[in-house]
Amino acid sequence: MRSGIFGVIKGDSQNLGCTKPTKLSQKLIQTKNSALHGTWFGELSYPAEELLSDPEKFNMLEGPTQGFHYDPQSRKLALHVDFARQHPVFYYHKSQLFAFANSLEKLCELLKAHDIKIKADEQGASMLLTYSSILGNKTLVKGVRKLMPGYSLFYSDNKVELINRNNLQDLDRHISDKSSAIELLDSTFKSVTNAVATTNADLGADQINLLSGGIDSRMVFMQSVKASNSVSTLCFSAEGYLDHQISQQISKDYNIDYNFCNLNPGTYMMCTDSMEDYDGTINFLASAHHRFALNNFNNQGIIASGQLGNEILAEFYNPNNDFYDTLESITTMKGVGGGEKDVWNATPDSTLFKLYNRGFLYTNSAAYSTLDGTLYSPFTSKEFVKAALQLHPSLLKDHFIYLEWMKARYPESICYKWERYRVKPVVGMSLKLAKLKMSILTRFIYPLSNFRCDSMSPLQHWYKESKILQQFFSKTFEENIEQLDSVPSLESFVKQNYAFMNITNKASVLTLLLALKKYVNS
Incomplete structure (x- = not known):
């Protein structure tokens, strides 16, 4: 069970607490009426209790963090989850009972202790099958909700008030100048990537970077080697596939300690432990490979990854996608579904809908599925996401600003092929043709094949062969x-x-x- 905050308020009685950190990267500041738990970068700008009583001040934290503050005078509880919900919080409210916890298991335990009958939420179950994850704030337990990414909650007088601390929908895509955009992206990216390296050094933890053949992990790696005296890389893939080849070559060229985990023949798929890591809200295969690959690493601190860089800077943006197009793009199983309209109405914008529901609540949730370390991507930091959401659409088309940023500030990164398209990540006709070819293969050819060797993890092929x-x-x-x-x-x-x-x-x-x-x- 994960460590973190929990509590029950019933009428005039309160039982609030926090379990001790279980990871080297986590910290805890606790008083009788408050607790700050998780991984944050740098020193606190305010005393913990002051920070926990004010959503705006809590919002200054960067990193997977959660916390609560209870004011006995006003009988008001403040509850917070980090920007990308990498350190999750769940809550339940009915009649005179309010309960919260850092995991669904702990919350169900608290509810049962107060004679609450646990029932399944069929809408949540339907979404899990349809999208491989439960969208929005729902879970598999009726009445239990996720505290959404970047949100705070106030509870008093038997009422719940939810506060969106960032209001990303209000950001204006006004930055159209290429140089200004590159400077903004680079400064925020360097700041948080350097903070990860500094934190690991302060903890005495190893600087471990996940490295594949994609451009996201490559960018994080190339800044990490500038910020850290010692870096180890880890690639997990089918042996011999491009992810393996490219990551190995990069590590060799940088004289870096390279580690490879061969996912073939897919037997790691028989480990279902990630179901509990994800509180039953995400398909367990989403991070089963992470768990498997990191088993042999000791002294884990913050494990650097490149999750969501490509999506945030290019692929999540499609202004022409409506409700139906957006849902179709993330559907994995047809024939079931329900409740999605409410989720869309909460974020009626294709980019933000995908950012929250495919980014933060699905892909990036691997951040808390690792046993000993804390997986973290600089691309999911609050300041980087806000910077990306201010870029004019003209800069996002065909990965233009991403590739120009790479060329301008990390020229060595474009010397290696981009695994997805099999060519170097350089703006031009070669990449355009490669994208067209991949689009045709993905749409018409791959669905008819077993992905024998054209995938980092050819799940269906492994299943058919085993x-x-x-x-x-x-x-x-x-x-x-x-x-x-x-x-x-x-x-x-x-x-x-x-x-x-x-x-x-x-x-x-x-x-x-x-x-x-x-x-x-x-």
Whole structure:
């Protein structure tokens, strides 16, 4: 179980607390009525209690952090989660009871202690199957909500008030000058990447950088080697694939300690522990490879990754996408669904919808699925995201500003191929043709193939080739099929279609069944 804050307020009584940090990278400042827990960079600008009582002051923190403050005079509770929700908080409110915790397991434990019957949220279950994750603030437990990324919550007089500390929708995309854009991106990126290296040095932790063949992790690595005296890299991929080749070459050229974890033949997919890491809100395969690859690393502090750089600077932006287009782009299983309109109405903008629901609540959630370290991407820092959201659309098209930034400030980064397109990341006709080719392959050819060697982790190919994997997914389904009784609206669909689903959708079903068993029917 993760460490962090928890509490129950029932009528005039309160039971508030915080468990001790379990990771080298985490810190805790606790008093009788407050607790600040997690990983933050640099010194605090205010005393912890003052910072925790004011959402604007809490918002000055950078890093995966959570906290609460209770004022016994006004009987007011303030609850906070970090900008990208990398240190999650869940809450429940009904009648005179308000409860919160850093994990769904802990919150369910608190609710059961107060005789609350745990029931499944069928909308949440439906979204888990449809999108491989639960969108918005819902969970698999009825009445339990996520405190959304960058939000604070006040509870007093039996009322809940939610505060969006950043209001990203109000940012204006006014920066159209290339030089100004590059300077803004570079200054924010360097600041937070250097802060990661400094924090690891202060902790006495190793500087570990995840490195693939993509451009995001490459950028973080190239700034990390400038900021840290010693860097180790880790690549996890099918052996011999481009991710392996490119990351190995970069590490060799920089004379860096290189570590490689071969994901072949996919047996790591039989480890479902990530279901609990994700509180049943995300397909367990989303970070099973992270867990597997990091098992042999000691002295983990903040593990640097490049998650979401490409998405934030290019791919999440599509002003022509409406509600239906946006949902279609993230759908992994057809035939189920429901409740998405409310999520869209909360963020009726394609870019921000994807940032929150595909970025922060899905891809970036791997930040808290690592056992010993804290995974962190500088691209998800508050200041970098705000900088990116101020860039004029003309700079985002065809990755223009990203590639120009690389060329201007990290020229060595464009000397290696971009794994996704098999060419160097340089603006020009070669990259345009490579993108067109990849678009055709992705749309028409790859869906008909087994991805034998054209993927970092060819999940479907591994599944088709392995009797062990097939038996595991079949046996686990059969052993837990009775959990579907808790979600009757999905029972018939799942039973009829499970055998014909691809490996990703099978994993979503197993995530649902194991989570229902853990949280609802335990």
